[in-house]
Amino acid sequence: MSLSGVCVTAVESRPAGALGTSPGHRPFGARAKAFVAMTKPRIIELLLITTVPVMFLAEQGVPSLTLVLVTCVGGYLSAGGANALNMYIDRDIDALMERTAQRPLVTGMISPREGLVFGLALAVFSTLWFGLLVNWLSAWLSLGALLFYVVVYTMILKRRTAQNIVWGGIAGCMPVLIGWSAVTGTVSWAAVILFLVIFFWTPPHYWPLSMKVKEDYARVGVPMLPVIASNRVVARQIVVYSWVMVGVSLLLQPLGYTGWFYTAVALVTGGWWLWEAHGLQNRARQGTTGAKLKEMRLFHWSITYVSLLFVAVAVDPFLR
Numbered sequence: 001m002s003l004s005g006v007c008v009t010a011v012e013s014r015p016a017g018a019l020g021t022s023p024g025h026r027p028f029g030a031r032a033k034a035f036v037a038m039t040k041p042r043i044i045e046l047l048l049i050t051t052v053p054v055m056f057l058a059e060q061g062v063p064s065l066t067l068v069l070v071t072c073v074g075g076y077l078s079a080g081g082a083n084a085l086n087m088y089i090d091r092d093i094d095a096l097m098e099r100t101a102q103r104p105l106v107t108g109m110i111s112p113r114e115g116l117v118f119g120l121a122l123a124v125f126s127t128l129w130f131g132l133l134v135n136w137l138s139a140w141l142s143l144g145a146l147l148f149y150v151v152v153y154t155m156i157l158k159r160r161t162a163q164n165i166v167w168g169g170i171a172g173c174m175p176v177l178i179g180w181s182a183v184t185g186t187v188s189w190a191a192v193i194l195f196l197v198i199f200f201w202t203p204p205h206y207w208p209l210s211m212k213v214k215e216d217y218a219r220v221g222v223p224m225l226p227v228i229a230s231n232r233v234v235a236r237q238i239v240v241y242s243w244v245m246v247g248v249s250l251l252l253q254p255l256g257y258t259g260w261f262y263t264a265v266a267l268v269t270g271g272w273w274l275w276e277a278h279g280l281q282n283r284a285r286q287g288t289t290g291a292k293l294k295e296m297r298l299f300h301w302s303i304t305y306v307s308l309l310f311v312a313v314a315v316d317p318f319l320r
Contacts, residue, residue: 039080053314081122145174169202200245246270265312
């Protein structure tokens with residue numbers, strides 16, 4: 001399956017719909033919910049959590065609420081299109097993984113053709129939405145994020161290398177740049193720093209979840225790091241990325257973009273993150289496995305961390 005961190009996937013797939021509903025038994029309400037599910041709303045929540053606070057920082061106050069709303073809608077449509085296309089491409093392995101077996105293209109609630117058209121339509125519409133209602137820099141950034149996620153991550157990296165989530169995570173960093181450019185029409189060093197915070201946040205956020213479900217990934221030949229490396233190696237990588245992430249998060253204050261409030265929140269939340277990351281590493285070193293490894297503690301904290309950090313980004317301009 002893998003050699004030196006590179007993996008070629010061979011998956012015995014079954015056609016979409018093999019588990020599910022015939023065309024004559026797909027109620028409108030259920031299909032509507034299925035199309036919404038294809039956009040992966042829970043993931044998009046995290047993207048919007050990073051977009052809106054950056055708009056406050058860029059404005060150094062309250063940005064136009066209409067602009068915030070329009071940007072959020074565009075961001076949802078763009079990310080939703082990327083997620084729908086991701087489901088279309090990955091429908092073969094989704095059918096074999098326990099945590100994705102109920103996705104709409106697997107159950108047959110939505111046909112592959114419908115899923116492809118839906119994803120492409122969202123991609124085109126969201127780009128035009130940004131270009132016509134926000135600005136064209138934001139439009140090209142959103143389109144770039146979508147193409148990076150679909151082509152570079154899903155089609156090229158995901159099934160071939162354990163570095164998939166590291167470089168594929170760039171797509172998830174783009175909402176920071178989009179939020180800043182929506183307000184200013186440019187991209188500044190503050191936006192780049194926050195981009196890097198999310199870049200270094202993504203692997204230690206996702207690897208603990210991958211540790212939990214690595215059997216799923218191993219079954220379909222996707223070489224997430226926990227599949228091809230021991231828990232000790234994965235935990236060590238998590239600690240390295242965590243320290244870099246916390247260090248980068250503290251650059252905003254000395255460069256003059258934030259004040260004491262953001263810095264205090266970054267220190268406290270970052271310190272707690274490092275405590276959890278080193279705790280996971282210590283348990284992995286001791287050979288702890290199963291529920292006692294408690295890898296999901298860091299995964300859940302990672303969501304709280306990024307939420308609190310970016311709330312501080314939004315609040316800080318009002319306290320300077």
